[in-house]
Every structure is written in C-alpha cells, then in structure tokens.
Amino acid sequence: DSGVTQTPKHLITATGQRVTLRCSPRSGDLSVYWYQQSLDQGLQFLIHYYNGEERAKGNILERFSAQQFPDLHSELNLSSLELGDSALYFCASSAPGRGAGELFFGEGSRLTVL
Amino acid sequence: DQQVKQNSPSLSVQEGRISILNCDYTNSMFDYFLWYKKYPAEGPTFLISISSIKDKNEDGRFTVFLNKSAKHLSLHIVPSQPGDSAVYFCAASERGGADGLTFGKGTHLIIQP
Numbered sequence: 001d002s003g004v005t006q007t008p009k010h011l012i013t014a015t016g017q018r019v020t021l022r023c024s025p026r027s028g029d030l031s032v033y034w035y036q037q038s039l040d041q042g043l044q045f046l047i048h049y050y051n052g053e054e055r056a057k058g059n060i061l062e063r064f065s066a067q068q069f070p071d072l073h074s075e076l077n078l079s080s081l082e083l084g085d086s087a088l089y090f091c092a093s094s095a096p097g098r099g100a101g102e103l104f105f106g107e108g109s110r111l112t113v114l
Numbered sequence: 115d116q117q118v119k120q121n122s123p124s125l126s127v128q129e130g131r132i133s134i135l136n137c138d139y140t141n142s143m144f145d146y147f148l149w150y151k152k153y154p155a156e157g158p159t160f161l162i163s164i165s166s167i168k169d170k171n172e173d174g175r176f177t178v179f180l181n182k183s184a185k186h187l188s189l190h191i192v193p194s195q196p197g198d199s200a201v202y203f204c205a206a207s208e209r210g211g212a213d214g215l216t217f218g219k220g221t222h223l224i225i226q227p
Contacts, residue, residue, distance in 0.1 A: 002157060002159065004157070035217075040219065041219060042118070042120075042203060042217035042218050042219040042220060043158070043203065043205075043215075043217040044217075045214040045215060045216070048214070055213060056213035056214055058214050090157055090158070092157070101146055101148050101163060101205065101207050101215055102148070102160045102163065103158075103160065103215070104157075104159075104160070105150075105157030105158045105159070106157050107155065107156055107157050108157055
C-alpha cells in the first residue's frame with residue numbers, strides 16, 4: 001500500500017461526457033502528479049501540483065483540467081470524452097526531501113469510454 | 115517521438131539467473147534515471163535510481179548501470195526470484211526533478227521456475 005488513494009477504481013462512461021477522478025496523496029506529501037497510461041503505452045505525464053499551485057504541465061489536453069485543494073487532495077477533470085481517452089489514470093505523490101523522481105503511485109483509475 | 119525506449123516488451127529468465135533489462139534514451143538533457151516495478155492491478159513502485167554523475171548504483175539484488183555516451187541504461191537483477199515477475203518501467207527526468215518523468219513503455223519480466 002503506497003498510501004496514495006485514488007477513486008473511483010473503475011469508471012465506464014459515454015463519449016461526450018465529463019468525469020472527475022480524485023486523488024489523496026500520502027500524509028505529508030505536498031506534490032501530486034497525474035499520469036495517463038493508454039493501451040501499450042508508457043505512462044504519460046499530464047500535470048504536477050505542489051501545495052495547491054500548478055508546477056508543470058505535460059501532454060495534457062485542453063479538455064482536461066486539474067486542481068489541488070487546501071487539504072492537498074487533487075482532482076482531474078476530463079470533459080467531452082472521446083474513445084481515445086480510455087486509459088488508466090495514475091496519481092502519484094512525492095515526499096519533500098525525497099530523491100527527485102521517487103514517486104508513490106496510487107492503484108489507478110481505469111476509465112472506459114464507450 | 116519516444117525519448118525513452120524499452121525495446122523488449124517481454125523477457126523470460128530462469129529463477130536464480132541474472133535478469134538484464136535495457137533502456138535507451140535520446141534526450142541528452144536527462145540527468146536522472148529511475149526504474150519502477152509494476153504488478154497487475156497495482157500502481158508502479160520505485161525500485162532504484164541513478165544520477166548522471168554516476169555510472170553504477172547498487173541496492174541489494176538490483177544494480178543499475180548508466181552509459182551516458184551510449185545513452186543507455188540497464189537494470190540487473192541477481193539472482194532473479196519468482197516475485198520479480200512484473201512489468202519494469204524505465205524513467206528519466208531533466209534537471210534532476212520530478213516535473214515530468216518520461217517513462218518507457220515497460221518490459222514484462224517473467225521468471226521461470
């Protein structure tokens with residue numbers, strides 16, 4: 001158990017819909033990262049938040065947005081969903097002072113768009 | 115354009131032997147490299163890392179080697195154990211930070227009894 005909690009674990013929805021994925025980082029971790037893993041692909045970095053502020057953006061579509069709340073949990077919002085958005089979405093957190101890049105991942109949220 | 119490549123989708127090794135997983139990268143700005151291990155239905159877990167100022171880092175049965183001139187790194191597992199069966203992801207970052215780790219597609223390691 002990494003200590004990072006993601007909900008929901010599975011989600012099935014239709015094209016054009018909007019969903020919200022939720023992540024609670026490990027206690028004490030200020031950073032939250034979102035990654036997308038599509039079929040046969042590596043993990044693609046989407047966005048990084050640190051203590052409520054956006055720190056870095058990766059290949060995140062304009063239809064996607066994220067935020068980190070004062071209690072440090074984060075939400076990833078996916079709108080106008082397309083079939084190609086079907087993927088595993090991982091959230092990860094990192095500890096202050098921990099070696100750079102050493103992330104603790106949640107179990108992921110599997111999104112299926114029909 | 116894949117900046118981190120793991121060219122072997124799968125690798126089968128006998129228990130007790132050495133497992134060698136390979137990774138190539140194209141971005142010369144990468145200065146920190148990591149390996150993550152992933153079991154089915156779980157998130158990736160950090161395994162071992164190496165900074166570009168080193169060419170080797172060892173942690174128990176796991177050793178990572180970095181060849182900067184060849185832009186190549188490898189993970190050695192000795193001896194291989196059944197619990198090592200998992201997908202291994204190579205990852206890299208610029209400026210030693212976690213802003214945007216770039217991952218390879220992974221290698222599925224299967225340890226045969």
